[in-house]
Amino acid sequence: MAKKPIRIGLIGYGFMGRAHSNAYLKVGHFFDLPYECVLQAVCARDEAKVRDFAQRWGYASVETDWRKLVQRDDIDLVDICVPNHLHAEIAIAAARAGKMILCEKPLAMNAAEGRKMVAAVEKAGVPNMVWYNYRRVPAVTLAKQLVDEGRLGRIFHYRAKFLQDWTINPDLPQGGTALWRLDVKAAGSGVTGDLLAHCIDTALWINGRIAKVCAMTETFIKERKHVETGKVEKVGIDDACAFLARFENGSLATFESTRYARGHKALYTFEINGEHASLFWDLHDLHRLQYFDHRDPSVVRGWRSIHVSDADQPYMKHWWVPGLQIGYEHSFVHQVADFLKGLETGQPARPTFRDALETQLVCDAVLKSARTGRWEKVGTVS
Numbered sequence: 254m255a256k257k258p259i260r261i262g263l264i265g266y267g268f269m270g271r272a273h274s275n276a277y278l279k280v281g282h283f284f285d286l287p288y289e290c291v292l293q294a295v296c297a298r299d300e301a302k303v304r305d306f307a308q309r310w311g312y313a314s315v316e317t318d319w320r321k322l323v324q325r326d327d328i329d330l331v332d333i334c335v336p337n338h339l340h341a342e343i344a345i346a347a348a349r350a351g352k353m354i355l356c357e358k359p360l361a362m363n364a365a366e367g368r369k370m371v372a373a374v375e376k377a378g379v380p381n382m383v384w385y386n387y388r389r390v391p392a393v394t395l396a397k398q399l400v401d402e403g404r405l406g407r408i409f410h411y412r413a414k415f416l417q418d419w420t421i422n423p424d425l426p427q428g429g430t431a432l433w434r435l436d437v438k439a440a441g442s443g444v445t446g447d448l449l450a451h452c453i454d455t456a457l458w459i460n461g462r463i464a465k466v467c468a469m470t471e472t473f474i475k476e477r478k479h480v481e482t483g484k485v486e487k488v489g490i491d492d493a494c495a496f497l498a499r500f501e502n503g504s505l506a507t508f509e510s511t512r513y514a515r516g517h518k519a520l521y522t523f524e525i526n527g528e529h530a531s532l533f534w535d536l537h538d539l540h541r542l543q544y545f546d547h548r549d550p551s552v553v554r555g556w557r558s559i560h561v562s563d564a565d566q567p568y569m570k571h572w573w574v575p576g577l578q579i580g581y582e583h584s585f586v587h588q589v590a591d592f593l594k595g596l597e598t599g600q601p602a603r604p605t606f607r608d609a610l611e612t613q614l615v616c617d618a619v620l621k622s623a624r625t626g627r628w629e630k631v632g633t634v635s
């Protein structure tokens with residue numbers, strides 16, 4: 254049977270533009286879906302570079318103004334892979350133009366902007382999703398499955414970290430194409446929106462709503478030269494953030510993120526301790542899930558390292574043979590597959606914009622608490 258084309262308009266061809274393009278190209282080879290991803294157009298500001306990208310990845314056409322791409326009749330889906338300050342404006346315009354929208358995380362610069370985005374996609378009735386891709390690393394999906402099955406019993410603790418070390422050099426400038434993450438006007442926040450947002454999304458998904466938080470942040474390098482103005486300017490982002498949280502289910506949590514942990518590049522880890530069992534996951538060893546079950550006979554009781562590669566483990570039947578693992582890029586393939594499956598079944602793939610707003614509300618409460626020095630309640634979506 255002929256597959257229905259979904260004509261994609263990609264905005265931004267950096268790290269995520271490549272990860273998503275790779276996913277669109279692979280998904281139809283590994284998943285049976287009634288849809289086919291068509292790489293219709295890619296948009297970025299530099300015409301020569303965007304043409305080069307289009308040729309390399311197989312996009313049929315290019316644009317240098319995202320507004321034009323969003324209005325094109327031959328685009329069904331707009332994929333937003335640009336710095337955070339552009340997410341809201343593009344998403345709202347795309348919703349008004351009736352496009353399906355996939356948006357990179359964090360949803361927005363803050364929850365107020367996020368609310369406008371949710372209102373826009375819901376008013377337009379367009380399918381929407383945010384790329385919190387770690388949910389779809391098979392070992393992370395398995396962690397969620399084990400918690401949902403009740404294997405851990407009552408959850409007492411959730412502990413997450415996301416550690417990097419790439420901004421320690423005080424001579425690193427802020428802003429511009431390469432270093433927009435250090436410029437608060439483009440990023441909205443530092444590690445909170447960039448890295449902790451991932452940890453928060455996973456935590457909300459596995460362990461439910463967070464009721465309140467108590468946070469501290471630090472900006473270790475207070476001033477950096479701005480790439481665009483050439484002037485030394487105040488740094489407005491948080492370089493590091495640590496917060497305590499209480500989930501609505503009564504469990505206690507600690508979250509920590511920094512770009513100043515020498516020796517760590519992308520160490521995302523989480524551990525969950527329940528009444529009967531515990532789980533631990535580590536992005537550097539992403540195909541493994543560590544599991545300890547107190548109900549095992551004491552003579553063999555211990556942490557087991559589950560190599561998530563079997564056909565009955567999440568997503569793995571679509572790939573190779575048991576024992577052979579997959580990697581980071583596959584989480585994006587899974588996310589596209591689930592999005593397309595959602596179009597087919599009418600059960601939208603998650604996180605939707607509305608789900609991602611929950612994460613944004615936690616980020617807002619974290620940043621507020623860091624300012625006030627008090628526990629802050631997390632706002633509700635509606």
Ligand SMILES: NC(=O)c1ccc[n+]([C@@H]2O[C@H](COP(=O)([O-])OP(=O)(O)OC[C@H]3O[C@@H](n4cnc5c(N)ncnc54)[C@H](O)[C@@H]3O)[C@@H](O)[C@H]2O)c1
Binds near residue numbers: 265267269
């Ligand atoms: N899901 C994840 O794990 C993950 C990982 C990295 C980044 N992200 C998110 O993805 C988004 C992009 O991050 P990245 O790492 O790909 O950044 P990047 O700097 O590698 O790429 C950004 C792209 O946006 C383009 N761009 C900037 N302004 C534009 C404009 N006005 N019009 C058109 N194009 C424009 C740039 O040319 C570049 O191609 C961010 O929101 C980031 O938070 C998510």
